[in-house]
Amino acid sequence: MENDGLQERFRKVGKEHGYETVNAEFVSFKEFKVRWQRSYKWADFKVSDYMADAPPEVIEGLASTLFARICGKGDPDFSEEMCKWVTSPDFSKYKQSTYLRRSRNLSRSRQGQHRDLGECYRRLIDAGLVKEDPGIFMSWTKEPNVRKVGYCSVLMKVVAISSALDNPDIPEFVADYVMYHELCHIVIGFDPSSEKHGSEFADLESKYPRQKEAEDWLRRLCMYL
Numbered sequence: 001m002e003n004d005g006l007q008e009r010f011r012k013v014g015k016e017h018g019y020e021t022v023n024a025e026f027v028s029f030k031e032f033k034v035r036w037q038r039s040y041k042w043a044d045f046k047v048s049d050y051m052a053d054a055p056p057e058v059i060e061g062l063a064s065t066l067f068a069r070i071c072g073k074g075d076p077d078f079s080e081e082m083c084k085w086v087t088s089p090d091f092s093k094y095k096q097s098t099y100l101r102r103s104r105n106l107s108r109s110r111q112g113q114h115r116d117l118g119e120c121y122r123r124l125i126d127a128g129l130v131k132e133d134p135g136i137f138m139s140w141t142k143e144p145n146v147r148k149v150g151y152c153s154v155l156m157k158v159v160a161i162s163s164a165l166d167n168p169d170i171p172e173f174v175a176d177y178v179m180y181h182e183l184c185h186i187v188i189g190f191d192p193s194s195e196k197h198g199s200e201f202a203d204l205e206s207k208y209p210r211q212k213e214a215e216d217w218l219r220r221l222c223m224y225l
């Protein structure tokens with residue numbers, strides 16, 4: 001869909017909500033998101049270009065959700081079509097490489113100086129903690145961030161681990177735990193209405209046998225998830 005098609009659909013939905021002047025365009029954000037500005041009669045949307053190949057009903061579903069929010073009709077969920085489309089295997093399959101290209105702080109390699117993230121993943125699979133998913137891309141970060149040592153894009157199926165953990169002085173099970181934490185986000189999946197580290201997440205995360213020990217290590221190193 002071109003910008004014109006996007007604009008047309010947002011205008012149609014906007015009209016139904018009493019908005020006369022509506023602009024919408026695709027923008028190449030790194031993350032999947034929408035930004036908007038509005039007054040009481042105009043609205044301007046910048047929509048992630050990861051949506052550029054979405055079918056018209058998905059775009060209209062998104063527009064309806066956003067206008068309902070703007071009009072103060074609570075915090076409605078995304079449409080079923082929208083959720084289905086962004087969580088389909090093709091979504092991450094075809095957009096992951098663009099996402100990685102836009103992620104400047106990733107080495108785009110599993111192999112670090114001392115550690116191989118593929119081996120961390122293998123240990124988690126062998127321990128029965130996660131199921132193997134060949135669609136997940138794993139990478140070390142370029143900069144050894146310590147404030148936040150794990151990142152994950154659920155929709156793009158990308159897990160990134162800080163290269164601060166690519167250090168033989170930090171035990172293997174601590175790095176594995178950080179990867180497990182990020183993989184738990186992917187297992188739980190896309191659910192914008194639920195809390196990121198809510199009780200469902202905590203239950204899953206607590207299956208890691210040395211969780212407390214790993215968290216103690218991270219705390220001592222002033223590293224955070």
Ligand SMILES: [Zn+2]
Pocket residue numbers: 181182185197225
């Ligand atoms: Zn997390």
